[in-house]
Amino acid sequence: MKPETLSFFDRVYEVAKLIPYGRVTSYGAIAKYLGAARSARMVGYAMNGSSGKDVPAHRVVNRKGLLTGKHHFDGTNLMQQLLESEGVEVVDNQIKNFKQVFWDPSETL
């Protein structure tokens, strides 16, 4: 493991950590915030390495508010459990009122 691996990857972690409680954001939003709107894929991939970090990956969903990454968690509906635990309504792996709970990093500016 080379900590020298400075890149979007690490940036994603920092942004993800900034996600407030009871809120969610999308991979593309983070990528765009970093200046790489087309690197949404990297954001999701970065979450893969989020294990062991303080990155609340469960608060990061795709543009549709769909829990696409739930498959990567330990349990099948662990991700949904965490979100609901924070007050986020999730139906059929999709966040309800996504627009309301959606948090944009640009908003923090």
Place this chain on the structure above:
DNA sequence: CACATGACGACCC
């Protein structure tokens, strides 16, 4: 060392 895959999103036809 080179090729294939991956938690998405935008652009092109």
Place this chain on the structure above:
DNA sequence: AGGGTCGCCATGT
């Protein structure tokens, strides 16, 4: 308006 393809960068095989 709908469907298909490319991009992005790092990791794994």
